[in-house]
Amino acid sequence: MFKLKDKLPIGIDIGNHHIYAAQFKRVKAGLAARALWHRETQEDIANLLDEEDKLVPYFKAISTNRKFQGKSVVIKLPSQNIFSFPARFKVAVDETVEEAILREAAEHLTFPIEDAILDYPSLTPEEDGKSYRATIVAVSQEDISRYVRIMKKAGLLVEAVDFDVSSLIRLHKHLFENIKNIAILCDVGHTQSLLTMVTEKSILGQRSVPWGVRGLTDKILSNIELQNDRNKARALIKMHGLVHEDRTGGKGEGEEAVDHDTIGMRRVIYQVLTPLIDEFVFEFHRMVSYARSEEENPFFEGIYLYGQAALIKHLDAYIESRVGIQTLQVDPLRNEVFAPEEGDVPYSPDNAPYAMALGLAMRNVPWL
Numbered sequence: 102m103f104k105l106k107d108k109l110p111i112g113i114d115i116g117n118h119h120i121y122a123a124q125f126k127r128v129k130a131g132l133a134a135r136a137l138w139h140r141e142t143q144e145d146i147a148n149l150l151d152e153e154d155k156l157v158p159y160f161k162a163i164s165t166n167r168k169f170q171g172k173s174v175v176i177k178l179p180s181q182n183i184f185s186f187p188a189r190f191k192v193a194v195d196e197t198v199e200e201a202i203l204r205e206a207a208e209h210l211t212f213p214i215e216d217a218i219l220d221y222p223s224l225t226p227e228e229d230g231k232s233y234r235a236t237i238v239a240v241s242q243e244d245i246s247r248y249v250r251i252m253k254k255a256g257l258l259v260e261a262v263d264f265d266v267s268s269l270i271r272l273h274k275h276l277f278e279n280i281k282n283i284a285i286l287c288d289v290g291h292t293q294s295l296l297t298m299v300t301e302k303s304i305l306g307q308r309s310v311p312w313g314v315r316g317l318t319d320k321i322l323s324n325i326e327l328q329n330d331r332n333k334a335r336a337l338i339k340m341h342g343l344v345h346e347d348r349t350g351g352k353g354e355g356e357e358a359v360d361h362d363t364i365g366m367r368r369v370i371y372q373v374l375t376p377l378i379d380e381f382v383f384e385f386h387r388m389v390s391y392a393r394s395e396e397e398n399p400f401f402e403g404i405y406l407y408g409q410a411a412l413i414k415h416l417d418a419y420i421e422s423r424v425g426i427q428t429l430q431v432d433p434l435r436n437e438v439f440a441p442e443e444g445d446v447p448y449s450p451d452n453a454p455y456a457m458a459l460g461l462a463m464r465n466v467p468w469l
Contacts, residue, residue, distance in 0.1 A: 110173040110260055111163065112268075112461025115248070117179050117292055118142050122163045123458035124170065125439075132439050132463075136168035137455055147181040150247050153254070160255035175261045175461045177268060178248060180293050180309055184210060184239045185266070187306055191232045198224070198233065206237050216241050222267045223304035236304040238264045261464060266297050266307055268460030273405060275463060276436050282402040285388055285426070288457055289410040291315045294381070298388050306391055312381050314338070314409040317374055324373045335412065337370055342414025343378065345371035346422070378416070382423045389424065404428040411453030433459050 109132075114121040119141050126135040140159050142149070149155050164172060186209050192201045202221055207214040223236040240262070249259045269286050280301050288295045290313045297307035314335070321327070321334040345367040385404065392399045404426050410416055411432045421428035432453040433439065 108171050108173065109462060110175045110464065111169050111171070111257075112458040112463070113160070113163065113174050113176045114268075114455075114458040114461060115146060115177060115179050116290060117145055117147065117181065119291055119454075120146070120159055121455050121458040122169070123455045123462045125459075125462050126170070134434055134439065134459075135170065136166065137458075138163055138166060138169075139454075145181075147179045150244065153247060153251050156251050157254045160252055160257055164256035172256060172258050173260050174252060174257045175263050175464045176248060176252070176259060177263055177265055177457060177461055178240060178244065180265075182240055182244045183264065185264070185307060185309065186237055188235050188237050189227075189232065190235070201233070202235065202237060205235075206239055209237075210239055212241050216243065218242055218245060218262075220264060220267075222264065222270075223299075225303040234303070236266065236307060238266070263461055263464060265295050265309075265457060266304065268457050268464075269295065269297065269407065270299060270304075270460075271463055272407075272433060272456060272460035276431065276433060276438050277405075280402070282400045283392060283396075284402050285385065285404045287404065287406050287410065288408040289313060289406060289413075290408055290454075294408075296384055296388060298392060305395065306388060308384060308388070310381075310384050312377075312384070314412060316377055317413070320373055320377055321370070325369070337366075338374070339412050339414060341367045341370040342416065343371055343374065343419045344415050346415060346419055374413075378413075378419060379423075382420055385420060385424045385426075389426070401426045406430045407433070407456040408454050431456070 109125045109127070111122055111124045119139065122138040124135045125132045140162065142159070146156065163169060188205045190201050190205045192198055196204070202219065203214060206217065206219055210217055217239045218241070220238045221235045222238065225234045227233060245262055248262070252259050265288065269288055273284070273286055274280065280299055283298060283300055283305065285296065285298050292311065292313040292315045294310050294312050295307065296310065298305040317338055318331050318334040321337055322329055322331065327333045389401070404420060404424065406417055406420070406428065411430050417428040417430040433456050434453070
């Protein structure tokens, strides 16, 4: 009997000003990246929905890119279009769990519940058997219809609309297998970052915070004369980041000894960045405090930093020293799970921001 091969979709991560697309291919060792694609928009993408034709060319570029295979896509909408919140509720005698979720969601949404498409990637029963703890995600049907229409105009077929939390968890579990204890997963973006605290069976909490690499580059540009060159600012963050934290001024692991000018630059970059970095660290402290209020003696297996975090040198060491939890910066495409030796795309730190798109691309959608 013949068996049809399942083809992996193109994952499209639609941010506020950036669009990332990624697709895998199957190799003997498992999965390898087939293609990566990225564009930046001058205007806020969510605000362009009223002028759909302005967005079509971006997605048309994906549809006509020969490195991608097929037209099937899984998309994630910009954070402005997504409502996500934790909820605790009891199920009444005369209602189902789904009806209770609808009731709970209706109290939080800014648009009618009849116009909402809901998902609850985490639903955990409490000890009494009648109460539940859930993470509820909602988006308006109108917004989804608009993006589906835009994709169709661009020649793409939307097989699924996924959410950032689900995508990030999917990617993490593929890279690190089972989550045995509490893990804090973070996707650092340009202007927004996602933090989610998960266990093997549930999502304990999540936050979308207005913090990203864009704020760091703006801070560099406002303090160092670089002719307003954002690329140079990013290069300084990648090269020096928080290296000055150890204050040895000498030779670090895998590095050559540095001169006094370099030591001075590292000190300046460190002093400029740390106030903003500490705002980010505070968000991790909030999550840890919440976990300790919910569970007795919680054990954290680690903090995992995805996305733009890979472009901030020594961010993992800095957060680990401040929060007291083992922290790891993750560049998925450098992980041996994805068999990089078989890939067709170059591998560099600039590939790290594709984490969310890669998680979307891992969602198996049958080719019909």
